Amino acid sequence: MKFFIYGPPGSGKSTVGRRLADDLGRLFVDLDQQIEECAGMSIPEIFAGSGEADFRKLEYEMLEKVCSSSHPAGVVALGGGALLNAENRELAEQSGLVVCLRATIDTLLKRLERDHVQRPLLGGNIRQKLVDLLDAREQHYASFTRVLAVENVIPGELSRQIQIMSGNYHVAGMGQAYDVLIGSGGLSDLGVFLRTRGLDRPAVLVTDKNVGKYYSGPVLETLRAAGIKTSEMRIEPGESNKHIETIVRMWEAFAEAGLDRNGLIIALGGGVVGDLAGFAAATFLRGVDWVNIPTSLLAMVDSSLGGKTGANLSKGKNLIGAFHAPRLVVADPDVLATLPETEWRAGMAETFKHGVISDPLLFDWCGQGLLAIKQRAEAVVRRAAAVKAWVITQDPYEREYRKVLNLGHTVGHGVELASGYRISHGEAVAIGMVIETWLAERCGICQQGYSERLKKTLSTLELPTGIPADLNREEIIRGMKMDKKRADGKVLFAISTSIGEAIPAIELSNWEKMLLEA
Ligand code: NAD
Ligand code: ZN
Numbered sequence: 001m002k003f004f005i006y007g008p009p010g011s012g013k014s015t016v017g018r019r020l021a022d023d024l025g026r027l028f029v030d031l032d033q034q035i036e037e038c039a040g041m042s043i044p045e046i047f048a049g050s051g052e053a054d055f056r057k058l059e060y061e062m063l064e065k066v067c068s069s070s071h072p073a074g075v076v077a078l079g080g081g082a083l084l085n086a087e088n089r090e091l092a093e094q095s096g097l098v099v100c101l102r103a104t105i106d107t108l109l110k111r112l113e114r115d116h117v118q119r120p121l122l123g124g125n126i127r128q129k130l131v132d133l134l135d136a137r138e139q140h141y142a143s144f145t146r147v148l149a150v151e152n153v154i155p156g157e158l159s160r161q162i163q164i165m166s167g168n169y170h171v172a173g174m175g176q177a178y179d180v181l182i183g184s185g186g187l188s189d190l191g192v193f194l195r196t197r198g199l200d201r202p203a204v205l206v207t208d209k210n211v212g213k214y215y216s217g218p219v220l221e222t223l224r225a226a227g228i229k230t231s232e233m234r235i236e237p238g239e240s241n242k243h244i245e246t247i248v249r250m251w252e253a254f255a256e257a258g259l260d261r262n263g264l265i266i267a268l269g270g271g272v273v274g275d276l277a278g279f280a281a282a283t284f285l286r287g288v289d290w291v292n293i294p295t296s297l298l299a300m301v302d303s304s305l306g307g308k309t310g311a312n313l314s315k316g317k318n319l320i321g322a323f324h325a326p327r328l329v330v331a332d333p334d335v336l337a338t339l340p341e342t343e344w345r346a347g348m349a350e351t352f353k354h355g356v357i358s359d360p361l362l363f364d365w366c367g368q369g370l371l372a373i374k375q376r377a378e379a380v381v382r383r384a385a386a387v388k389a390w391v392i393t394q395d396p397y398e399r400e401y402r403k404v405l406n407l408g409h410t411v412g413h414g415v416e417l418a419s420g421y422r423i424s425h426g427e428a429v430a431i432g433m434v435i436e437t438w439l440a441e442r443c444g445i446c447q448q449g450y451s452e453r454l455k456k457t458l459s460t461l462e463l464p465t466g467i468p469a470d471l472n473r474e475e476i477i478r479g480m481k482m483d484k485k486r487a488d489g490k491v492l493f494a495i496s497t498s499i500g501e502a503i504p505a506i507e508l509s510n511w512e513k514m515l516l517e518a
Contacts (some may be wrong), residue, residue: 001168002067002074008134008141009119010108011101011148012158017077019155020162025177026074031082035062043079044119054144056085063088072483077300080133084140095168100144101158105130108346115374126359127371130395160386167382169389173306173396174325180389181368182300182382184330187218190293191226199264199291199327204257205231206250206277207268210293214338219268219293230266231257235273239273242312244320250280254288261285270296270343273301279308282324292326296339296345297428300331301384306392306402323397331385334380344370346426348461351380352405354387355431358456360500362387367457403504406494410480411515414477416470417479423464430463433496435518439508440495451500466518472514 003026005017014030021028036042046055046509047404059082066073076092083089083098092098103111109127112119134141141147146165148158163169167182167517181193193282194200203223208214212234223230233253235246254265265288267277274292281290310321336344348370355362362383365373373380388405395402412432423431437451467476479490492505508514 001166002076003162004076004078004092004096004098005079005101005162005180006083006092006098006144007150008103008108008137009078009130010111010115011075011080011103012111012155013080013101015155016065016101016158016162017075018149019082020159021075023156023159023163023170024074024168025172028075028077028194029066029073029074031059031062031066032077034066035059037061045296055445055466059092060085060088065093065115066093069095072367079187081137084137086257097146098144099139099146099148099162099239101148101150102141104150105134107151108134114418125354133427143421150481153398160390164382164386167378169386171305171325171384171389171393173393174323176325177324177328178329178330180305180329180385182331182333182378184332184334184378184384186330187215187335188222188295190219190330191222191224191228191331192326194223194228194291195226196234197328199289200226201262201264201289202257202259203266204254204259205230205232205266205268206253206280207232208237208241208270208273211239211269211273214337215268215295219266223266228264234238235276236375237269237272237497239312242276242311245311247280247283247311248276251284254280254284259288261282263287263288265290266293267291267326268293268295269299271299274299274303275310275321278307278326279311279320279322280307282322283415287324289327290324291328291330294329296337296343297336297381298338298343298350299347300333300381301347302350302388304329304331305385305388307396316490328395331381333381336377336381338375344374344425345463347371349408349426349429349433349458349463351384352458352463353405353429354384356433356496356499357407357502358390358500359383359389363457366470367460369460370462380492401504403492404494404502406505407496407502408436408494410493411476412433414465414476414479414485415471415479417482418475423468423471426481427464430458430461430465431467434458435467435515436464436493437491437496438518439514440497442508442514443508445495445508446497450496453499454496477515478510 018028051306066076169180197428266282267274281288292304294300307323307325309324310318313319355366408429412428415431416428434451434455440446441451458465493508494504496502
């Protein structure tokens, strides 16, 4: 997908376009600059020499060029009138996503006066010319579906908003960077996505029996259509199969299929399939490429991002593992239609966590309940995944900031362990978020009443918010101290200080005593 950044002169198309291209690891192209290079003269010279009509002709030709799929441009900043012509507009809209930037006259004027670029349509009394131009184009700019107000928003944030609109992210920092594509219909486009990234190689599709029965067929079909030779293996579903024997079966299936270093492993399923197949990919032939197609909400917003792979031992969860980033992640929210209700709730605990850490709008959506969430599943997955994608790009190997994702997990793991896993991970994390925030409140790190606010929203999502009475508090504390995330014997907490803000790892004084009272 190509991105076209459009809007009136001075709206910041090039700045935003450059930042977006940088974030997405794509090539940035400024259409006006390309026209100037091609014509061997500046735009004012083209206007002066042969007039606007000739300029528009050149503009159409250049747009046609950058729109072609063989052109490497990924993000294109357009001239302020480039899409006035219906033909141009159709060309851009068919080739990708058009985003129109909007700003007030004062802002536009301030920026135009600052940047000293000569603009042929704004010569003379610039304010009056701009007023006239915006009057004439008012309806035109307002007619775009994707409009972003740029007032007081930094380019990085505008880029983030465009990424969320499109469901396209690019995760860097661990080995080779990779794209994350989230969108309805993505499953049937998988073959094309792989081919355009040079990943159309002999593949083994790994899935579990629950997911395979619905989605192996369509996936194998799109791979076949892309000319990708694929064999399939299915594992038994569920956490109880997340162990080394299942990985041994995967290695054997890869060898059986004749997979070599150039082969590809495709994981189709929830976090269990992703973690296992990713680990099998990390270790088979000392590492082969893999692609992750998460199918549960939890896998889409959490486990498929970040390159952590692994399996359980009888002594504990995820005790073996490796960092092995996938080459591509494709999440199609349509597949959530078959996800069981309990799995929705499990994924909602982490989705809610991402809202609390850094997305107040996502937090508000959570407050509207599970049904409302399901009705806007694609947007929810895009927002929640954006938070994790952003965090792991800042700190891929969890040196510091990535630890914010442990919100609710310190107490949560203790609760999970003490319950003998009767309480699911998602439920335990929900409880953990409330209790940890309550502890932080009592330490004066966040405002009184904040934990109540989290509690109310989690209840709306039908998630538990308190430690069940029959659970032994001392057992929970023991579990927390055993947690592998403890550093130098200290128990550390990720704490949210207000909606959208969190700190990665701090000690809380007297937490044991307070927890006994919780
Ligand atoms: P899961 O893979 O067991 O999936 C849950 C259940 O839903 C399974 O029965 C599965 O078959 C089924 N399912 C999945 N998608 C479906 C669909 N679209 N339709 C119908 N059924 C579907 O569990 P999960 O909750 O996806 O993931 C949990 C695992 O993820 C845990 O093992 C956890 O340790 C791991 N995890 C890993 C990371 C990481 O960074 N790697 C992060 C968080 C969690
Ligand atoms: Zn978790």
